[in-house]
Amino acid sequence: MVERQLIAAAQGGGLRLKRGELLRIIDPEGGQSGDLLAFAQDGSERLSNGRTFDYVGKIYVSTGDVLWSDRSNPMLTIVDDQVGRHDFLYSPCSLEMYRLQYGVTGHHANCTDNLSAALRGLGIQFDSLPTAFNFFMNVEVAVDGRLTVAAPRSRAGDSILLRAEMDLAIALSACPASTCNGGAPPRPLAYEVLSV
Numbered sequence: 001m002v003e004r005q006l007i008a009a010a011q012g013g014g015l016r017l018k019r020g021e022l023l024r025i026i027d028p029e030g031g032q033s034g035d036l037l038a039f040a041q042d043g044s045e046r047l048s049n050g051r052t053f054d055y056v057g058k059i060y061v062s063t064g065d066v067l068w069s070d071r072s073n074p075m076l077t078i079v080d081d082q083v084g085r086h087d088f089l090y091s092p093c094s095l096e097m098y099r100l101q102y103g104v105t106g107h108h109a110n111c112t113d114n115l116s117a118a119l120r121g122l123g124i125q126f127d128s129l130p131t132a133f134n135f136f137m138n139v140e141v142a143v144d145g146r147l148t149v150a151a152p153r154s155r156a157g158d159s160i161l162l163r164a165e166m167d168l169a170i171a172l173s174a175c176p177a178s179t180c181n182g183g184a185p186p187r188p189l190a191y192e193v194l195s196v
């Protein structure tokens, strides 16, 4: 029996993966995007979108592609992808972003806080967060380079399956930004860890 863990709407969570273990991230209701950060178990390496672009040669990653660390080591391989569109360009949403872009004055749930808390809970030290792997987030890149955020393509129950290529500390966040989620209010995500 594989135990399914829930990431509550607009919340985050942390977990550890041993090399070779599989992480399935599920969108239970559909149309919900999230953020994933990966650090080496001891915090010495972290996920890098730039290095990933170096080695996979494209900004849209899917089945068979490897997500690389800032020290040029494979961190995660996408083993199965039922959605086929993810973003690896945008920074995690933050309180400052909601203030600057949307005029939010009070508190707003955000992925930067969620991911930071999850990493602290795993004992990972960091000054700032790298760009997250924004699974299920659907960003269109026009020929002139302009970016448009569209609704996620994930339907209820869709998932992405990732294999750990080293021992990892993983932080996840169910993104509360309605612009990234087809204008809908925040919904939960779920994950399962599968040992092989």
Ligand SMILES: [Zn+2]
Pocket: 035, 092, 093, 110, 111, 112, 174, 175, 176, 177
């Ligand atoms: Zn977010």
